[in-house]
Amino acid sequence: MKNIINLPHVVCKYTCMVNGIGDVYRFKTGQTFSDEFLMAVSGMASFVYIKNKKAEPPFMVFWGQSIKNQYRNLEQVLGLKIKITEGKSFNLAMKLLREGINSRNPVIIGPLDMFYLEYHEFFNKKHAFPHFVLVVGYDDNDRKIFLYDCDSADLRKLSYENLKIAWEKDEPGYIKKNAVITFSLSDIPLSFDESVKAGLILKASQMLNPPIKSLGVPGVRKLAVEFPDWEKFLGSNDYKMALENMARYANSPPTLSRAFNDFTGKREDFSKLLKELGTITHEKRLLSLSESFSTSGKLIREISLIILDKLDGKSDRRKFIPQLLMKVADIEEEAYGEIKGIYNE
Structure with a gap:
């Protein structure tokens, strides 16, 4: 059977x-939310x-x-019902x-x-994990799914054989294998x-007043x-893995490769989004606040590069990481306030 x-x-x-949710939401409602907005209000550029x-x-x-949690946030902001x-x-x-x-519901x-x-x-060539795609069809005779990837404009095909291998690993603390999000x-x-x-009120509240002190600004x-x-x-191996984890998830996509060279914890993307929203809504204060998150993003990149240098045996500047983290916390506490x-909250 084939269905697209x-x-x-x-x-x-x-x-x-969120790319797939954005595609479906824009198509069904006519709203023009950017995927960057959906990423930001879902909980990216946060801290855990x-x-x-x-x-x-x-x-x-x-x-x-x-x-x-990201999908729960989107449920609140957009009125979605999401099941994982x-x-x-x-x-x-x-x-x-x-x-x-x-x-007729893509997943x-x-x-x-x-x-x-x-x-x-x-x-x-390269392991990059975890990744998500929007599936819009399948062909059991050809044994392929049809999908949209956030990286490409074209409708793509993926064989059942490769899908099974790509989909068979858990991401600890994040999501388990073979996840289907409807x-x-x-x-x-x-x-x-x-x-x-x-979306912005929810994000500010979660960063400033999280339910536990290991989240948001208190967590930093x-x-x-x-x-x-x-x-x-x-132990030495656990310590190395902890450092790798801290730097990897600051990058987009989550990788230790310097070739991507983001390492801002999505703050740079959030900064650009605030500029966009400030222009669209004529709220000049959002334009100025975008600079705050650009600055905190640069600090997170500096932290990440210190870690990478240590892991690569180049230099050891780890003693500066605590004060850089405190600067991130100070900047973001003021900005979210x-x-x-x-919005008078």
Whole structure:
């Protein structure tokens, strides 16, 4: 059996977990939200500090929220209903995929290792993980799915064989293998201005007043205090993995490769988004606040490069990381406070 849904697609690199939602949302509502906006309000350019003795590594830093929290945030801001089914068998995941397509609802799948995506430039060359795509069709006779990737304008094909390999690994602390994300839209979506206000207020509240002190701005301060003792509490391999994790998830895509050279924890993208929103909504204060996040992004890049230099055996400037983290916390605490002030919260 073969079934394909025709859908307009927008290319927006490094927005894979929301790119498909953006395509469907724009098509069904006529709203013009950028994928950068969806990424920002979902929880990117955030902060999470996890300590779990049973995890590898036991200390983990993410410069954005977990994918489940990101989708919950999008439910609030856009009025979506999102369901994640993960960790099941490949055959069950394919069954859910087909059910979505047959009911005319594209589905997002992941986490994928781009090394096994035969249409991608990384195929058999570079492991980049995790990645997500929007599936809009399947062909059981040819044994291929049809998908849109945030990196490409073209409708792509992926064989069932390569999909199974690309899809078979968990991303610890993030999402399990063979995840299928289904979603539906509200009958009455919020207006553009209402969604911008709701999204920025939610983001500011989560960064300033998180439910636990290892998240948001308090989490950055907690890490700044505890980072000097990491090496004492962790074995050498766990410590190396913790450093790698901290730098990797500051980059887009999440990789230690300097070739991509972002390492801003999505702050640079958030800065550009605030400029765009400031222009569209005529709110000049957002334009000035964009500079704050550009600055914090540069500090996060500096932290990441210090880590990479240490890992590469080039130099050891780790002693500067705590004070750089405190600067990030100070800048973002003030900036998010101003965002709440703009919307009288």
